[in-house]
Amino acid sequence: MSLPMLRYGRQSIDQDDIDAVIDVLRSDFLTTGPAVEAFERMLCDVTGARESVVCSSGTAALHMMAMALDLSPEDNVVVPSMTFMGTASAMRLTGAEVIFSDVHPKTGLMEAENLEEALRRAGSRRVKVAIPVQLNGWACDMKALNAVAEKHGVTLLEDAAHAIGTTVTENGRNVPVGACTQSKMAIFSFHPVKTITSAEGGAVTTNDSDLAARLRRLRSHGITHRPEEFLERVAAFDASGRPNPWYHEMHEPAPNYRLSDVHCALGLSQLKKLDRLVARRRVLAERYDSALEQLAPVVRPVPHVPSCNPGLHLYAVLIDFEAIGIDRAAVMQLLREQGVGTQVHYIPVHRQPYYRRRYGDLNLPGADAYYARELSLPLFPDMSDSDVNRVVDALAKVVGRVS
Structure with a gap:
């Protein structure tokens, strides 16, 4: 099943x-x-x-x-x-x-x-x-x-x-x-x-x-x-x-x-439930942080920001796709086949056709570097701890398949 x-x-x-x-x-x-x-x-x-x-x-x-x-x-x-x-x-x-x-x-x-x-x-x-x-x-x-x-x-x-x-x-x-x-x-x-x-x-x-x-x-x-x-x-x-x-x-x-x-x-x-919803997201994020250590250095969570206690909307990781020898689209498809949905946040807006026509090609290396590696993993309060393990195990299989 x-x-x-x-x-x-x-x-x-x-x-x-x-x-x-x-x-x-x-x-x-x-x-x-x-x-x-x-x-x-x-x-x-x-x-x-x-x-x-x-x-x-x-x-x-x-x-x-x-x-x-x-x-x-x-x-x-x-x-x-x-x-x-x-x-x-x-x-x-x-x-x-x-x-x-x-x-x-x-x-x-x-x-x-x-x-x-x-x-x-x-x-x-x-x-x-x-x-x-x-x-x-x-x-x-x-x-x-x-x-x-x-x-x-x-x-x-x-x-x-x-x-x-x-x-x-x-x-x-x-x-x-x-x-x-x-x-x-x-x-x-x-x-x-x-x-x-x-x-x-x-x-x-x-x-x-x-x-x-x-x-x-x-x-x-x-x-x-x-x-x-x-x-x-x-x-x-x-x-x-x-x-x-x-x-x-x-x-x-x-x-x-x-x-x-x-x-x-x-x-x-x-x-009225904001504190509880935020707290659950933080617990899940901490579990991700710990579980993903096994996949370093090719998969790393986005670094924590000093002096910030986040109400996380997304759990973003940075993946060295070149090192694992497989592109992001293939990683997302392989994860989907294991029941794990992902997304990319975001395509840098300066790359959108409307803005390229209006302002030309811009050199924004930080945005391009972040975009090249970012992948958002599942994060929502109704997830269980075992769901986090399931996501990380699926990602480990993808990385291991091509390592």
Whole structure:
């Protein structure tokens, strides 16, 4: 009897998650109701940020950040090439140009020297924003990156789509990613393979209340229902000064990026279990770290980042495919035949045809080196300890078959 396929990632749904969704389906609100506000409040509690604004996806969150900072075709944005393409695409939707930065060849993370090099390459072009990516759940050295950004007058944002539940040591205390102590805003994704899920969904966190108010308008057609924001005073209020109950204003055109109460009910239920879900991922990762020692040096986990306690989204390894004499596609197929699903995170975005046509061929050796060796192994909380052994045994067979 064949064992079930272990995918590289999947959601972990319990009965309480199902019950939370059913409760909303039986309520008066399917969208834009109390579950949205409750989810946002708990995101603030978890991240330590003063404001959170949920939306329909992590990419929507990125686009909202870009719009909130009024990015335009006159602006440039530094984005690491080792990321999902949405990080760059969301910036291009504003007309801003992307300057791809390199990353560390073993961690895939943007470092201060990578940001400095990208800014030098920008020359006289105006760079308004830089967006480090917290890859796999490991966090960049945001303090060092922010020092570079401040020196050059650049606003630092965070793509923390992978990193809900990650903490970093800052001034002797553990600070959650998303607290925005070194950045203006941070985004999260709640796609099913992430640490928690709302089926689809995302969020922006910030400590700037004015930015948060604008983000809420930008997720809903640029419309506000808040009387204190109304500009047309005569139309907005009756003779006694009370706001007209039907009245609303559109201050700028924007998409519909709202997240429904159904999604937020699931997200809130999942967020209540974040500590448990993160802890289980860490246990599984530690088991991988130990079990994979037998496959060194041809297979090594992505190195741990100092002063970071990750809420791991992915368990990434670096494989010396040349040394084992077999290419990555063949390794993935042989693992699949043993019931082990894998994935590659990511093809460097600067290699995508759209960006090659726009910016030409770039020399980013760190991103290319990381991509050449990366493979993401199964990691999700419902895995058993024996599942980790099964994955490592399967990988050992593949390595042994060609060694």
